Amino acid sequence: MFSLYHSTAILFISCLVPSFREVSEIQASEKVRHGVGYKLGTRKQESSSVIRRLAICAMVTLLATPLLFLSPSRADTERITLRLHHFNSPKSIAQRLFIQPWADEVEKKSGGRVKIQVFPAMQLGGKPSDLYDQVRDGVVDIIWTIPGYTPGRFPLTEVFELPFLTGSATAASQALTEFHQKWMRDEYKDTHPLVFHSTAPTHIHTTEQQIRVLEDLKGMKIRTPSRVNSETLSALGAIPVGMPVPAVYEALARGVVEGTAIPWTIMRPFRLHEVTDYHTEVDLSRVLFVMTMNKQRYNELTPDAKNVIDSTTGMALAKRLGQMWHDDENPGRAIAVELNHQILSLSEDERERWQEKTQIVVNSWVDKVTALGYDGRVLLEDAKHLLAKYGSD
Template sequence: MTPRFSLRTLAALAAGLAFATASQAEEVTLRIHHFLPAGAPIQAKVLEPWCQKVTKESANQIKCKIFPSMQLGGSAPQLYDQAKDGVVDMIWTIPGYTPGRFLVTELFELPFMMNTPEATSRALWEFQTKHNAAEYKEVKPLAFHMNGPGNFYTRSKPIQSLADFKGLKMRGATRQTTRMLSALGATPVGMALPAVPEALSKGVIDGALTPYEVVQSTRMHELTKFTTESDPKFNAVYAQVFVLAMNKAKYDAMSPELKKVIDANSGADLSAWIGKMIHEADAPGRKLVQQANNTIHTLPVSELQNWKKATDQLDEELVAEINKRGLNGAALLKTAKELIEKSR
């Protein structure tokens, strides 16, 4: 017997087929917001290649629009909440721009914690997802990473020892970097990176802390005359934690197939790769400093050990703060150090 279909049945089948086709052709556009200029390494070397990769692996169903320099409004410290609240779909930012909010994360920003950005970024991802997921439960983290070793840039005199910090107003990005500056003998001034060039040019600050990677975007080689870096055989004096995160509702609304693409381009490997790429971007920045004929002083291990002694109490202070939140700060610090050493 030949099956017979009513017009209503045929219409329903056609509608179902159209829906299935539309689902297969689902397109998602991710609006990515960050605080650095478009030419900064984070966009050119990380965000743009990442977008190209997810677009290709999703058969052009996932696309990106990157908005640098806070083009969608707000300030750098507001980026995390923009992702949380769905104002944007993805952000790249420094959690430490909101002091004390991501307290456990600050363990990785303590002085002399980081060995290499690549290895420490891998350890950071494992730590955050296994031991500190609660701090980021409002978003979908895609990567956590470190930047390259931080340097000290000054306008009027070089920093070669602890005594040289006296009387200097130095910019720090996060709570731990400003505390470190105070322990070293400087007067700390907290501010986000976009405000640094103007503060230097107007003499509001005498110097700043940044890695070589952002020299070009901040004109650090033009605004300062002296750079102090540390011996690479010793752990970095300081480094900062960064997060690449997605709005949870945006992720949850994706099809299972597109979620797999995002998941395949997230995690420990992505975190380590970003750390590596950002560290590689330090070399061109250092070259700019050299071409400007600025003085570069490399701190020897013997002097770095003095700096470590001067800042050791910051570990104890942060552990005590974490304890007040009902967590075991000492155990978390021990775990962080073990993961960093394991990833070396």
């Protein structure tokens, strides 16, 4: 397809045709005109006019001809395919309601110039804990993962996993996004973060044992997704067992673990209601996510492609994803109700006991990040402030 430049060049060149034709006519008729008294001045004027036209056309052609050899602009024609890798199943909520719709939105807004090719369930190889290294090293272009799958690597992010920091998924997702902008840029400086978001608070779901008081939890093997969650469960007397969520169903079914700490929204896509019977609503912690891009790959994008990526991610997407997780809490809980599972809540006194037991986890986090050169107390208070700020929206 010709670009505007090609068409313009051809139009300019076409002006040469009548000039050359006129030259031929003058030459062909010169003898006749000379023989019948044709005036020399008139002939000179006509020749001069033609020469001027030829000169102008030659100049324009000289300028326009290189355009004929230019391909249409890169922004107009380049087709970019970005590979997105993640650990969740193709049927998961994240894949169906977030990742694939986002990929489709990018392709549509770019007019088909940017395509996101999604590879769920670790189809490109490796373990969930490898995802961040894969995107950093350029093995893939984009990943979606849980920062907690690599314990200790993202210590500032962990503040939003600390026990009993209340707040909805919507509030936490926006709070985490602003917290990144203020404090966490160095933590992800070797990639280009696209969006942070959070689930609703986690509860404890067990196979055979009711959890009403601290003593019920003592010695139980409970699956956990991250270091902070593990420290929290340890402080409560449980035995934490780390594993990615796709492995939880089988671990519960085989008795490898006796329970798991997850939000209600995870129950349905992973069918965990089939292998649990008891649920203690405790608002213990939350699961955090990041979608991030290889830094060099992002920097190499055309301005138009960058604009599409930027305009479909960031705070607006974080808010939308938080709302997605929030809205999916009730359907997850409803399944347990329909199956006549026992859903328990802590009394106020018992909740205070749990908070007292887990304060050591909060203090430990403050000490760790302070040792890294930050003011841990300031960061903790700012996280609480941001949760309250977005919780009031």
